[in-house]
Amino acid sequence: MIPSGLQRRRHQYRAHGAHHTRRSALQGLLRALEAIEPETMNHSSRVRRFSLLLAETLGLDDRQLRQLSVAANFHDIGKIQVPSTILNKPEKLTDDEFRLVKEHPEHGVRILTPLIDDPAILNAVRTHHERVDGTGYPNGLKGYQIPLFARVIAIADSFDAMTSWRPYREAMNQPEALDEIRREAGTQFDPLLVEAFLEAVARNNAQETLALR
Ligand SMILES: [Fe+2]
Numbered sequence: 233m234i235p236s237g238l239q240r241r242r243h244q245y246r247a248h249g250a251h252h253t254r255r256s257a258l259q260g261l262l263r264a265l266e267a268i269e270p271e272t273m274n275h276s277s278r279v280r281r282f283s284l285l286l287a288e289t290l291g292l293d294d295r296q297l298r299q300l301s302v303a304a305n306f307h308d309i310g311k312i313q314v315p316s317t318i319l320n321k322p323e324k325l326t327d328d329e330f331r332l333v334k335e336h337p338e339h340g341v342r343i344l345t346p347l348i349d350d351p352a353i354l355n356a357v358r359t360h361h362e363r364v365d366g367t368g369y370p371n372g373l374k375g376y377q378i379p380l381f382a383r384v385i386a387i388a389d390s391f392d393a394m395t396s397w398r399p400y401r402e403a404m405n406q407p408e409a410l411d412e413i414r415r416e417a418g419t420q421f422d423p424l425l426v427e428a429f430l431e432a433v434a435r436n437n438a439q440e441t442l443a444l445r
Contacts, residue, residue, distance in 0.1 A: 280304035282388035303356035310339030356381035
């Protein structure tokens with residue numbers, strides 16, 4: 233049966249309303265993250281900027297850039313479910329504590345599933361701690377089994393983590409962090425994306441990349 237104009241408008245209105253509600257809920261989630269874990273919130277927005285800097289060299293279309301942007305923004309949202317005392321612990325984590333930290337990608341997917349119905353975004357959140365040599369978590373995926381967005385976020389995430397101060401160590405400077413990323417090409421990171429990231433940072437120049445922080 234062909235819907236009448238009124239039915240069509242009602243449907244569009246509901247679809248628009250649902251979209252609007254989901255957007256507001258996502259913004260609310262970011263506010264919650266900001267309140268509970270301000271450093272994770274700041275880290276996420278820097279990871280988003282570094283991910284997009286890398287992505288500029290990959291020729292992604294606008295839709296893919298939007299997906300990557302959302303995935304990077306929410307990649308650590310699951311940390312809301314990990315006790316802050318563990319996230320901010322200055323000493324080495326015990327095995328049990330580390331096990332709890334390692335659950336955050338899957339917590340993230342559970343939190344986001346009612347709000348985001350795009351599998352590409354959810355998969356990126358789930359797999360952002362996988363390593364190309366297969367020793368990452370949660371599933372020990374290897375190489376191109378790891379989705380592109382997650383391989384991008386992994387580099388941006390580590391670069392930001394290394395150049396940020398942590399309760400248990402000083403921040404590395406940018407050349408040291410880039411050396412470390414170069415060393416992990418082929419083990420932790422996709423080597424082609426490492427090249428692209430180094431190129432993007434060089435092109436963007438040191439000053440501006442630091443200003444992205
Ligand atoms: Fe993470």
